[in-house]
Amino acid sequence: MNIGIIIHSQTGNTLSVAEKLRAALALEGHNAKIERVAAEGEKPQDKDIKLISIPDCEKYDALVFGAPVWAFSLSPVMREYLKLVPALGAKKVCCFVTQHFGKPWLGGNRSVKQMSKMCSQKGASISGTGVINWSSKEKENQIAQLTSRFSQI
Numbered sequence: 287m288n289i290g291i292i293i294h295s296q297t298g299n300t301l302s303v304a305e306k307l308r309a310a311l312a313l314e315g316h317n318a319k320i321e322r323v324a325a326e327g328e329k330p331q332d333k334d335i336k337l338i339s340i341p342d343c344e345k346y347d348a349l350v351f352g353a354p355v356w357a358f359s360l361s362p363v364m365r366e367y368l369k370l371v372p373a374l375g376a377k378k379v380c381c382f383v384t385q386h387f388g389k390p391w392l393g394g395n396r397s398v399k400q401m402s403k404m405c406s407q408k409g410a411s412i413s414g415t416g417v418i419n420w421s422s423k424e425k426e427n428q429i430a431q432l433t434s435r436f437s438q439i
């Protein structure tokens with residue numbers, strides 16, 4: 287399958303997970319490509335977010351969305367992007383977030399739910415979700431488990 291891994295990543299954490307996932311999907315025989323969502327400035331306090339990179343997700347058979355947690359919520363850059371995404375048909379979609387804090391209930395769960403809800407509202411079938419807690423000693427384990435689960439999309 288052609289799989290789009292569409293991410294927002296400001297400091298590279300989410301990107302590094304996406305790269306491991308791309309490698310795992312390739313081992314399963316998929317053609318996976320990472321594309322980045324970006325906005326002008328990307329300051330957390332920005333009220334009006336102007337997206338300057340808006341990947342086209344229509345060309346993919348399945349999608350993975352990844353983003354950081356900002357202020358206990360999904361990064362506003364990814365939120366704005368998902369608002370613009372056209373109907374997803376019944377495409378399989380996986381969603382993940384990365385966050386600094388060590389526990390998923392400190393914003394990670396909430397953010398990944400926001401993402402999944404926005405995708406479901408566009409018709410997607412959610413195949414998997416995940417939270418990576420960057421300051422947790424379980425981080426590498428979490429990444430390994432996420433890539434293993436998501437590569438069965």
Ligand SMILES: Cc1cc2nc3c(=O)[nH]c(=O)nc-3n(C[C@H](O)[C@H](O)[C@H](O)COP(=O)(O)O)c2cc1C
Pocket residue numbers: 294295296297298299300301330353354355356357358359384385386387388392393420
């Ligand atoms: C503006 C801003 C707000 C953040 N708020 C949170 C937060 O509420 N909870 C948390 O665990 N991490 C928070 N973080 C940390 C990021 O979620 C974390 O470092 C993430 O892995 C960054 O991903 P990236 O490197 O792909 O941009 C915040 C970071 C920024 C820049």
